[in-house]
Amino acid sequence: MRRELIQAQRPKRFGWVDILVLALSVGLLYFLLTLGSGMKASFIPERASELDLNPILLPYYAGRSLLRMFLAYGLSLIFTFVYGRIAAYSKRASIVMVPLLDILQSIPVLGFLSVTVTGLIGLFPGNMLGPELASIFAIFTGQAWNMTFSFYYSVTAIPSEFREVSTMTRMSGFSRFRKLEVPYAMIGLVWNSMMSFGGGWFFLAASEAITVLGKDIKLPGIGSYMATAIDKGDMKAIYLSIATMILMIVVLDQLLWRPLVAWSQKFKMEQSEGDSQESWFLDLLRKSLVISHLHAVLKAVSLRIAEMFLRIKSIKRPAEENSSLSAIINFFIRLLKWGLALGLLYLIASHVLQGILLVLQLGQDDLLKPLEYGGYTFLRVLLGTLIGTLWTVPAGVAIGLNPKLARFAQPLVQIAASFPANMVFPFITLFYLNYHISPEIGAVPLMMLGTQWYILFNVIAGALAIPNDLKEASSVLGLSRYERWKKLILPAIFPYLVTGWITASGGAWNASIVSEVVSWRNHDLVATGLGAYIASVTNEGNWPKIIWGITVMALIVVITNRLIWRKLYVIANEKFNIV
Known part of the structure; x- marks a missing residue:
């Protein structure tokens, strides 16, 4: 500053x-x-x-x-x-x-x-x-x-x-x-x-x-x-x-x-300046003088447009106009909104009905199998999220609180997070084959390759958002490292960490389709799970099973978010909001 x-x-x-x-x-x-x-x-x-x-x-x-x-x-x-x-x-x-x-x-x-x-x-x-x-x-x-x-x-x-x-x-x-x-x-x-x-x-x-x-x-x-x-x-x-x-x-x-x-x-919400x-x-x-002038012009134009809209909004029309033309315009606007809403509702309802009719063609065994497979994938998602948290929290806090480390680590993290992880799947599959690692366990690291970065980036953002005033206060009070983590760092990053958990778990479910089925030449490693099930029925072109598998996955994600992640977010918002 x-x-x-x-x-x-x-x-x-x-x-x-x-x-x-x-x-x-x-x-x-x-x-x-x-x-x-x-x-x-x-x-x-x-x-x-x-x-x-x-x-x-x-x-x-x-x-x-x-x-x-x-x-x-x-x-x-x-x-x-x-x-x-x-x-x-x-x-x-x-x-x-x-x-x-x-x-x-x-x-x-x-x-x-x-x-x-x-x-x-x-x-x-x-x-x-x-x-x-x-x-x-x-x-x-x-x-x-x-x-x-x-x-x-x-x-x-x-x-x-x-x-x-x-x-x-x-x-x-x-x-x-x-x-x-x-x-x-x-x-x-x-x-x-x-x-x-x-x-x-x-x-x-x-x-x-x-x-x-x-x-x-x-x-x-x-x-x-x-x-x-x-x-x-x-x-x-x-x-x-x-x-x-x-x-x-x-x-x-x-x-x-x-x-x-x-x-x-x-x-940042702080009163004193720290390392940035x-x-x-x-x-x-x-x-740059050009950038400065361009910024001033864009700011003036945006403010001018905002003022125009506010003026138009504040103009009071005559009573006759309000009672006639305005009423007609409002009627057509409401009619258009209802028409669009009904059209969208019809489109959704027709597709949902078609999906239900297809799913009803399935037998009891076909309906219960995806639920069982969803349980296996659910355990892998939770395990991958937990393991990812164990290393991303200390690493993210270290990067967020140390600007010198951030200058060195940020491009490395960007490369690791941006590089398509599925490009290294064949090499990992070869490693699993050589060392006889079961795909039931091996699917977890593959899932983590594309999802753990969501947690890391949110933790870094949370650590960066900690006001310098609070960091100085923890030093003045002589807090030990354990007390600093317990009373300042963890409460401060917790809302960001919950956001990272939600996006990482959602990404893990998405990635399960490519991580529970991996191949090397003529060798296929298939884990028991909902991702492998959806990949298999997709290759078969079996639409009733595809729709039911994706529906089960979506239901599990929604229920998990409601019962676990949302409640954690409420706690984070009510008890650990540092501002």
Whole structure:
């Protein structure tokens, strides 16, 4: 904060930093136009399964993947703010919206592709925009739920004193969102955004190499490049794709996530200044006169738009207009709302009825087996969450409380969390075969590879949010390490830890489909569980069993969240909210 004040007091002049910013902006614009034009190319099914493994094309493929990732992240951010805010403020809506979020999180990401790809290809015939939109939507489903949970829980945890102040000062909904809700949720949202972006990398290969209607569609991208290299056994291409992905993750960490983490520290609720995160790129941008002017213009425009809406809202129409035109407009608006609601209800009801009719075709044994398998997977999810907590809590606290360690560990954590864990499954399977490790136990570490990072990132966010005043007070009081953990650290990170548990357990259920069935050449290791059951019936194309298996998984996730995680969150919100 002190550095920001000093830089703000110095007069800014046009210099080499501004030239660099302008050059980067022009290059980025040209790059976006070039990549965007490729998304609207002609769609030829015969050529859609071909992908050139020439290393010269890797920068172009990486750019196409990044464009999809950022478009999906933008959609996820909009969804987070809208869905999370409605669920946080409307008790009636939250009764449906929060369990629905649990269900969406538990549905396998690849399950969305079978519906969206077919529909979007039909919507944009002969155009690559259909598969591109399906790929972006698949990445969106791997990013949105974690961010939405984080924002929802942060908004519901805002202290009542802050809410009372916003009411007393007559803040509008937009002002409350901009000045209270987003700043209060910012630290957790930034770290969960990093985790969600990592989740997008995890499913990138599956979302760019799509199989639909018996045909393979490979979109130009680093994920499909890696999938093609594995199919052809081209080790050189595999190593190049891994190196390119690691390079992209490191560059994004330096140019995006590290500056965001450093910037988000100004939203900490504290009265004294302590050690803070640093970013060389953020310091560089703060010296730019162009960035300063652009920020001022965008702020003025946003405030002007907000004022216009407030003025329009406050205009009082004449009584005649209110009694005639306004009444007619309100009637048609209500009619439109009811029409949309009934249409959506009919669509949902018709699909649910079709699903019920299919499930009724199953016998008693087919109905009971998924329930038994769900019990096995439930135990693995709990065991994986517990083991992940044992190492992520001390590691996350160490990273969050030590800025020097964070500067070194953050890119490493980003690489580990973002790298597609399913790419190392064959090597782990070979290890299990050589040492005769049972898949019933071996499925737990495989499940953890993609889920433990949710806990780690939330713990880091919780440790970063601890006010420096409280850390100084614990030192002044001479608390021992045990007392410091018991009275300060654990209570402070507990709300974030519960959020990490909820998202990690949901991710574990999602990952069970690929972790309970793994292969190496002609050897298959299959664990007894609901994930393996769904994978098996999906390969068979048995829709009644697929629907019933996913339904059982969603029910178990919702019941677990209601009976365990929600109660823990209430305790965290009522007893361990440090603000």
